[in-house]
Each structure stands twice: as C-alpha cells, then as structure tokens.
Amino acid sequence: MSSRPVSLAGMVPSVFLPTLIFEIGMGAIMPMIALSGLTLGASIGTAGLLLALLGVGQILGDVPAGALAARVGDRRAMLIAAGIAVVTLLGCVMATTLWQLALAVTATGSTNAVFNLARQSYLTEVIPVGLRARALSTLGGMSRVGAFIGPFLGAVVVYDRPVHYVYWLALVCAVIAGLIVLLVPDVSEPAVAREHRPAPVSVRSVMVRHRRVFLTLGLAVFLVGSVRATRQTVLPLWAEHLGLNPSTTSIVFGIVGLVDTLTFYPSGKIMDYAGRLWIAVPSMLVLGLTQALLPLTHGLVSFTVVAMLMGFGNGIGSGILMTLGADVAPPAIRSKFLGVWRLCADSGSAGGPLIVSAAAGLGSLALGISAMGVTGVVAAAALLRWVPRYSPFATTGTRSKGSAAAKDPEPGGSGPDQAGTRGSPVTIPEPADRDPSQSR
Known part of the structure; x- marks a missing residue:
C-alpha cells in the first residue's frame, strides 16, 4: 500500500461511501422494526422492545468487534460484518415468530457495531493527526446522513408492500457496502500493520x-x-x-x-x-x-x-x-x-x-x-x-502553528499532514495508565 499523504477526499470511496450505504440500510429498518413486531402479533410495549434490541445487539457487539478487528484486521472485519448482516437481515425477512425476529434484530445490531468499529479504527490509524477531527466528524456525519435518508427510502419500499420488504432494502445496502470494501482498495496501510505487532493482549x-x-x-x-x-x-x-x-x-x-x-x-x-x-x-x-x-x-x-x-x-x-x-x-x-x-x-x-x-x-x-x-x-x-x-x-x-500536533510523535515523520504523524496521539498524560511495553 502507498504511504503518500492522506486526504479526506481520498477517503470517500473506501471509508465514507461504504459507511453511508450501510447506515442507509440501518436507518431504513429502524422505524419499521416495531411495525414488523406488530404484524407478528406483538403488543405495543413488546414492539418497542424489539427496536431497543438493535441497540442491545450493538452493545453486545462492541467489545467482540474490537477483538475481531485486532485479530483479522479492519478491512476483513468489515467484510465479515457485511456478510453476517446479509444473513441476519434475511432472518428478519423470514421471521414468523417474535423470538425469531428478536434474535435476528439483535444480531443485526452486533454487525453494525463491527462495521462501524472497524472503519473508525482504520481511519484513526491512517488519517493525519491534523485532519483527525474532521475525518471522524465526517464518519459520524455519514451515520447521520444514512439515518436521515434511510427512512425515506424505506417508506418508498413499503408504500404498497408488506413491512418486511424494508429488510430487503437493508440487505441490498449491506451487499453493496461489502462489495465496495472488497473492490475498492484502502488508500493507505495502517501504521501498526507495517510494524512488528506486539504479543496479543486480552480485552x-x-x-x-x-x-x-x-x-x-x-x-x-x-x-x-x-x-x-x-x-x-x-x-x-x-x-x-x-x-x-x-x-x-x-x-x-x-x-x-x-x-x-x-x-x-x-x-x-x-x-x-x-x-x-x-x-x-x-x-x-x-x-x-x-x-x-x-x-x-x-x-x-x-x-x-x-x-x-x-x-x-x-x-x-x-x-x-x-x-x-x-x-x-x-x-x-x-x-x-x-x-x-x-x-x-x-x-x-x-x-x-x-x-x-x-x-x-x-x-x-x-x-x-x-x-x-x-x-x-x-x-x-x-x-x-x-x-x-x-x-x-x-x-x-x-x-495550530507551534502546537503539539505540529511535532512529529514518531520517528521519521514530517508534520501533521504527513504519514509519519498518523495514528497516535502525541502523548497521554497519565503514564500510569499506559503499558510500558507498548511505547514506541
């Protein structure tokens, strides 16, 4: 992979676009999950609980997502998440009982955790420190845009069709996002991947x-x-x-x-x-x-x-x-x-x-x-x-001119917009909270 300076525009195909498409799918199903539960005989309270399970799944997936990304890499973790999302969303389509729908919705939430964590981790590694906040704000913005567009597309899909058709829309979004991750190369390889990896550390x-x-x-x-x-x-x-x-x-x-x-x-x-x-x-x-x-x-x-x-x-x-x-x-x-x-x-x-x-x-x-x-x-x-x-x-x-960000935190760097400044903060006050074996 190239180690040329990274720009926000260069991140659009490999980072922001797949995130946007995946989040459009998630945004489309959110207003419809409770309605899906009602069609399967759920009470209003139970239908609301089904929607909460999407967030529960995300909580359950957060820590495993970090472990998976650390083990197989951010890119493969995203591909795995997109693949599993296809299966879980298919489960939502085919669910005939409330417990089946609840299980599929919870699992879908976990795939969302893996997908987003992997892109966040990758972007944190490769983006120059001077662009960090703008890059991650844009990544967060893609989730917001997806959540904004998704319900409108979902409304079009279910206008004269059963509610569960919205899961087909989310499934297609997951497939497209996965294909983009698979076919569009990342603009740069994470710095940690280019170095000798330390011994595995448990969560x-x-x-x-x-x-x-x-x-x-x-x-x-x-x-x-x-x-x-x-x-x-x-x-x-x-x-x-x-x-x-x-x-x-x-x-x-x-x-x-x-x-x-x-x-x-x-x-x-x-x-x-x-x-x-x-x-x-x-x-x-x-x-x-x-x-x-x-x-x-x-x-x-x-x-x-x-x-x-x-x-x-x-x-x-x-x-x-x-x-x-x-x-x-x-x-x-x-x-x-x-x-x-x-x-x-x-x-x-x-x-x-x-x-x-x-x-x-x-x-x-x-x-x-x-x-x-x-x-x-x-x-x-x-x-x-x-x-x-x-x-x-x-x-x-x-x-800022003369700020800590302008200083190279790693050997060989050349300023905040160069590859040498990618991935790590200048310092973390609280030395006691850091592992001496991880110092670079």
Missing part, C-alpha cells in the same frame, strides 16, 4: 490497565451517549403530550434531522483548529439546556424551535466521541481499546431513554426530561474536567 487486560481512563473519561462518554440518545425518545413523547398529530411530528423530525446533518464538518474543523473542548462542551450544554427547556414548550412553534436547537447541539457533536477515542487509544491495542470505548458510549445510549421511559411510566414525563437536561450539563462538566487530562488536543488545535 480484560486492556480494561484493567486503562481502568483510570474508562472510570473517568469513560464515565463522561457514558453521560454523553445517554443525553444524545434521549433526544430521540423525548421529542416524540413530548409531541404526543402536546397533542401533535403523527404527520406533524414526522415533519418536525425531518427538520431536526436536516439541521443535525448540516453541521458535522464545521464542527470537525473547529476541533482540529481550536481544540476538542470548543465543540464537546457547547454540544452537551446545548443538548442539556434544550432538553430542560422542552417541558416548557406548549405549542408547535416553541416545540419546533427547541427541537431544532436540540438537533444543532447534537449535530455539532458529530464525531466527538470517536475523536476523543482516537486521541487517547494506545496505538498497539487500538481496536480493543476502541471496542471498550464504544461500549461506554452505547451503554449510555441504552440507559438514557430507559430513564425517561421509566419517569413517563410513573406519571412524570417532564421530570424525566428535565433530569436528562441536568445530565447534559453534568456531561459538559465531566468533559471539561477529564478531556484535558487525557487528550493533548483538548484546547489546542492539531493544526
């Missing part, structure tokens, strides 16, 4: 050795994940509370999704030029404060304005967790570390909506929403406290 040892990172910054990541995911729950619930009809709610969701997808690249640019906290903290503050304000809305206009601000807060945070993971992950065990890192975020994504749902069940939806608003502020404070401790780019842009 458990990664968690133990870096427990301080996961118990501090990882907790902040958990909170971020919970606040982000909760917005998907609180908006439809509060819309129903206000008496808005489903079509109006869908239009508002479309507007929010558009705002969300338009802001990922500018936020990545700010993170690269000014530092991670300039986006991470405002994103959480906006999300937290808008969720706290949501119970104060009493009509369509105020609801739409707050929802759009919520979409803006989420959109500017696109890629921030992946970027921070790239900053702190030790190069020699990057895939396994990122698997645990994603577990922290996805666990929060599953836990946040449960808090709101439980509060709604107890008769105080507004209290549950407000509690998550407070969680957003706490998440901002946690990021402000812990990001500077572990990321060398917390308040210093990777492309």
Whole structure:
C-alpha cells in the first residue's frame, strides 16, 4: 500500500461511501422494526422492545468487534460484518415468530457495531493527526446522513408492500457496502500493520490497565451517549403530550434531522483548529439546556424551535466521541481499546431513554426530561474536567502553528499532514495508565 499523504477526499470511496450505504440500510429498518413486531402479533410495549434490541445487539457487539478487528484486521472485519448482516437481515425477512425476529434484530445490531468499529479504527490509524477531527466528524456525519435518508427510502419500499420488504432494502445496502470494501482498495496501510505487532493482549487486560481512563473519561462518554440518545425518545413523547398529530411530528423530525446533518464538518474543523473542548462542551450544554427547556414548550412553534436547537447541539457533536477515542487509544491495542470505548458510549445510549421511559411510566414525563437536561450539563462538566487530562488536543488545535500536533510523535515523520504523524496521539498524560511495553 502507498504511504503518500492522506486526504479526506481520498477517503470517500473506501471509508465514507461504504459507511453511508450501510447506515442507509440501518436507518431504513429502524422505524419499521416495531411495525414488523406488530404484524407478528406483538403488543405495543413488546414492539418497542424489539427496536431497543438493535441497540442491545450493538452493545453486545462492541467489545467482540474490537477483538475481531485486532485479530483479522479492519478491512476483513468489515467484510465479515457485511456478510453476517446479509444473513441476519434475511432472518428478519423470514421471521414468523417474535423470538425469531428478536434474535435476528439483535444480531443485526452486533454487525453494525463491527462495521462501524472497524472503519473508525482504520481511519484513526491512517488519517493525519491534523485532519483527525474532521475525518471522524465526517464518519459520524455519514451515520447521520444514512439515518436521515434511510427512512425515506424505506417508506418508498413499503408504500404498497408488506413491512418486511424494508429488510430487503437493508440487505441490498449491506451487499453493496461489502462489495465496495472488497473492490475498492484502502488508500493507505495502517501504521501498526507495517510494524512488528506486539504479543496479543486480552480485552480484560486492556480494561484493567486503562481502568483510570474508562472510570473517568469513560464515565463522561457514558453521560454523553445517554443525553444524545434521549433526544430521540423525548421529542416524540413530548409531541404526543402536546397533542401533535403523527404527520406533524414526522415533519418536525425531518427538520431536526436536516439541521443535525448540516453541521458535522464545521464542527470537525473547529476541533482540529481550536481544540476538542470548543465543540464537546457547547454540544452537551446545548443538548442539556434544550432538553430542560422542552417541558416548557406548549405549542408547535416553541416545540419546533427547541427541537431544532436540540438537533444543532447534537449535530455539532458529530464525531466527538470517536475523536476523543482516537486521541487517547494506545496505538498497539487500538481496536480493543476502541471496542471498550464504544461500549461506554452505547451503554449510555441504552440507559438514557430507559430513564425517561421509566419517569413517563410513573406519571412524570417532564421530570424525566428535565433530569436528562441536568445530565447534559453534568456531561459538559465531566468533559471539561477529564478531556484535558487525557487528550493533548483538548484546547489546542492539531493544526495550530507551534502546537503539539505540529511535532512529529514518531520517528521519521514530517508534520501533521504527513504519514509519519498518523495514528497516535502525541502523548497521554497519565503514564500510569499506559503499558510500558507498548511505547514506541
């Protein structure tokens, strides 16, 4: 593979395009999973649980995804994920009982974890440090664009057909994404692949050795994940509370999704030029404060304005967790570390909506929403406290003249836009959290 300087444009065919297509398929099935359950005789509560199983599958797949990518490589891991996704989606099509559909949906969520983790790990390895935030924000943006486009394509597919036809659309997307990964060569080989690989390290040892990172910054990541995911729950619930009809709610969701997808690249640019906290903290503050304000809305206009601000807060945070993971992950065990890192975020994504749902069940939806608003502020404070401790780019842009990013962290490099700066952070404060055998 070539070791020429890597650009974002050069990443489009091998990284961003397959991710976009795969996520279109995932986005298409998300609104239809619950409906599929209803056609098989599920109650409304059980149908909602089926949708939650997609996230459960992703949580279950996070750590194994890191181990698989470390063992077979990022590219092969993506091919395996796409192949298994074809099987699991075929299972969704052919399911005749609820337990069959539940099993297939859970397994599909796990393939999504593998696919995304593998691309994140590869991009972290090969992208120049000076482009890291923009690259990972764009990768996160592809997921958002896919989630935005997917439901519209799914609606076209099932317009005059049974609901389960949407799984055929997702299956085709998985096949196309896999073929792109197979046929389009990666633009560069990961640096770790070119070097002598260290002895295999277990996931458990990664968690133990870096427990301080996961118990501090990882907790902040958990909170971020919970606040982000909760917005998907609180908006439809509060819309129903206000008496808005489903079509109006869908239009508002479309507007929010558009705002969300338009802001990922500018936020990545700010993170690269000014530092991670300039986006991470405002994103959480906006999300937290808008969720706290949501119970104060009493009509369509105020609801739409707050929802759009919520979409803006989420959109500017696109890629921030992946970027921070790239900053702190030790190069020699990057895939396994990122698997645990994603577990922290996805666990929060599953836990946040449960808090709101439980509060709604107890008769105080507004209290549950407000509690998550407070969680957003706490998440901002946690990021402000812990990001500077572990990321060398917390308040210093990777492309700032004279910044740490401009210094070559590895022998033979020649600046932030050259191959020698790929893949690893300049330093990680917390020497006790690092394995001396992994120093380079």
